[in-house]
Amino acid sequence: MKKYDLNDTYIASFDNEKAITTKNIQVFYGKDQAFFNGSLAFPRYKITALIGASGSGKSTFLRCLNRMNDDVATVKGDIMYRGLNINSKKINVYELRKHIGMVFQRPNPFAKSINNNITFSLKAHGMKNKKQLRQRVEKSLKDAALWDEVHGELNQSALALSGGQKQRLCIARAIAMQPDILLLDEPASALDPVSTAEVESTLKELKKKYTIIIVTHNMQQASRISDYTAFFYMGHVLEYNTTKNLFTNPHVKATEDYISGNFG
Numbered sequence: 001m002k003k004y005d006l007n008d009t010y011i012a013s014f015d016n017e018k019a020i021t022t023k024n025i026q027v028f029y030g031k032d033q034a035f036f037n038g039s040l041a042f043p044r045y046k047i048t049a050l051i052g053a054s055g056s057g058k059s060t061f062l063r064c065l066n067r068m069n070d071d072v073a074t075v076k077g078d079i080m081y082r083g084l085n086i087n088s089k090k091i092n093v094y095e096l097r098k099h100i101g102m103v104f105q106r107p108n109p110f111a112k113s114i115n116n117n118i119t120f121s122l123k124a125h126g127m128k129n130k131k132q133l134r135q136r137v138e139k140s141l142k143d144a145a146l147w148d149e150v151h152g153e154l155n156q157s158a159l160a161l162s163g164g165q166k167q168r169l170c171i172a173r174a175i176a177m178q179p180d181i182l183l184l185d186e187p188a189s190a191l192d193p194v195s196t197a198e199v200e201s202t203l204k205e206l207k208k209k210y211t212i213i214i215v216t217h218n219m220q221q222a223s224r225i226s227d228y229t230a231f232f233y234m235g236h237v238l239e240y241n242t243t244k245n246l247f248t249n250p251h252v253k254a255t256e257d258y259i260s261g262n263f264g
């Protein structure tokens with residue numbers, strides 16, 4: 001792969017209110033450092049896309065934001081959320097993930113009914129009232145644009161849904177906890193174009209209520225749905241800007257080459 005100057009960076013700052021901010025994030029898998037310089041501020045109620053070639057550290061960085069790396073890596077640096085450094089041993093990670101939810105690449109509903117996929121975590125967090133649970137199921141499925149398709153079959157197995165429906169159910173399951181921030185790691189890469197379009201339009205609706213940070217391999221997807229984009233290269237964030245500016249006027253040579261298909 002062509003080598004680029006890792007000091008040649010362009011990190012724009014924006015006036016919007018920030019939902020979460022990272023400073024000097026470094027990630028080590030054992031002795032191997034996989035991530036070197038993550039200092040980014042994510043605007044509230046916007047979609048930010050993390051793009052870059054395979055192995056550039058997008059997922060590693062994303063997983064830091066709700067402490068999903070705890071068991072596999074050492075993460076240094078600060079992650080500021082609501083005035084707290086959430087990259088601290090004092091933080092209750094179980095509680096944190098209520099505020100910062102995650103949806104993975106492969107739709108992974110539980111082998112339970114559609115209804116129970118959503119109520120499972122709510123009950124685990126102490127919600128017992130049946131009416132409240134029913135309302136939360138309906139609201140989450142509506143927000144994830146799945147209600148119209150499944151409201152007559154809430155007791156059917158989630159495993160019988162199509163891939164796109166399963167992924168929207170996973171989104172519904174994540175937002176049932178009423179998080180602030182939704183992290184998505186290539187949520188559409190295992191889906192067909194129709195399901196992908198459904199997930200993308202769901203995300204565009206969801207940003208009215210949630211801050212969304214999404215890893216995607218697909219540059220067209222980043223430019224279709226995101227407001228801001230960060231370009232990752234070899235464990236470094238080389239460029240961060242509005243999606244429009246990053247794609248039309250990249251400041252860094254590596255970004256320019258990546259978005260014009262010269263590597264990756």
Ligand SMILES: Nc1ncnc2c1ncn2[C@@H]1O[C@H](COP(=O)(O)OP(=O)(O)OP(=O)(O)O)[C@@H](O)[C@H]1O
Binds near residue numbers: 061
């Ligand atoms: N659990 C792990 N243990 C050891 N090394 C890991 C682990 N997860 C990721 N890595 C390494 O960290 C680096 C960054 O990987 P990461 O998955 O974050 O990149 P990515 O940009 O998300 O790639 P992709 O788009 O292929 O998912 C790679 O060198 C990868 O091999």
